[in-house]
Amino acid sequence: MLARGMGARDEVSDTGGEGTMRPSLPRPRVRLRMINAKVSRGGALFLGGLPFLFVAIAYLFASAQRLAVNPSDKLLPSPPQMWSAFLDLATVPDKRSGDLILWVDTYASLLRLLAGVGVATFAALSLGIAIGFIPRVRAFLLPFVTVVCVIPPLALLPILFIALGLGETAKITLIALGVAPVMVRDIANRVMELPAELVAKAQTLGGNSWTMILRLVLPQIMPRLITCVRLALGPAWLFLIAAEAIASTEGLGYRIFLVRRYLSMDVILPYVAWITLLAVITDWLLVRLSRAISPWAHPLEAR
């Protein structure tokens, strides 16, 4: 009886159409708990932009104050000053070498970063899967990797420069050594967390250790590997800039530490922003890559 009555009322409100009947049932304005209050798209954009806006305004204000007192102040240059310095580095060939400094620096740094992270990714994939999937390899290598993980990589930097010289090898090795152990451990853990049911099932279907790595472990681990690379890029930039600061002749980190001697904040700040932009673009590309390679792992975002 009750259900019938409800049904009839629904029908009325349906036939009544959107405009006429709906206002008669006002939606109650409930004060939701903070954790349940949803943020609209525009609201998220606004809230997300606020901190950037705040920093920008604070900088502009402080910069204007200092420049008003002393127009040749170098500590907080104005945006036009920074832009012209950045444009100089990007478009005017260097007097001594004839290079476009920004692009030479960017190319050198990205190449080192790519090589270092590439080596680390390969190590994470091969060692991580071997450690995670094969008990004998786990017994053999996991204690060693765990110990290597806790060595501070920057403490190894002098050793690397002594052993490998001041060239590219030492810098790339530092980046690889810095990020690889954590990546190896993470991938190994993920492989060990693969549901035992899937591994058992693959064996009942005739998979051997190698084909299971190819067809089960590798595709399942791929999204995690990409996340791993995204997380490793932060430390990788740190090691890159540290290595470049100490021994280099070009590179983004080298430039920043070089011009520091002349207090050239008009170069340092744009360089930091440029590095940030490069890092954000790399991260975005990796997210896209993950969606392209493993659509099954992103069911909601793929739509």
Add this chain to the structure above:
Amino acid sequence: MSRIVVHGLEKTYGDARVLERVNVTAEAGEFLSLVGASGCGKSTFLRILLGQEQQSSGVVIVGDGPIVPEPTPQRGIVFQRYSVFPHLTAMQNLLLVEDFRSGGPFGRVFGARRRNARQEAEAMLARVGLAHARDLYPASLSGGMQQRLAIAQTLLGRPQILLLDEPFGALDPGIRAEMHDLLTELWTEHGMTVVMVTHDIGEAFKLGTRVLVFDKVRHDPQFPSAYGATITYDLRLDRKTRASSHHLAKVAAMVGTTRPDKTMATTAS
């Protein structure tokens, strides 16, 4: 020829004894339903038959010889969860069987063999009613569809023995009845030996040709894990008359309790 012979099987984890004195012989083509209270070791028994775990003592013979202590294509399995590979579409899940079986070092078959495998997979998809879902990932399939896919995948492996670990435990009653019909049909077509663990006694009686009840017969109140469960009741069902309600009620009463019941233990054949 017996397909599965288990004699004096015992399984312990440290001090805790899960199974003891398990003896059972299953002829080829039988459908065994394993029931028992939660945690009584029936799933452990199934994992031993699968090769995922090893018995602590006793003999397990599957087919012609002692059981190989790792999962092999001889025995297929359908789990309740993680029953299919989430990174492959329905079609790819079925193709994977041929890829694993004869794909060589790449784990992938090519050319004519791939076309044959694809045809076989298409037929199997249609057989289990998933032809429309061939390019969907398991995440976008319903629970029932995932289990249908899992059964199809396992059957493509042509196992001699099909192991089912509460395969329909997470499904709605309507879907479950549908799956029962499908499983019965496929079992009749393929004629493999089936061992199914289930919580649903109705299901056990409906599908099985034999119902085995796992329970503890010995009980130590000071040390509950001192004794393990064993098969306390072994009921062969006539395919025509099926189970009487008397039997059903009796098994339901046994499964409902983990306490030993001497009278029932002695009636076990």
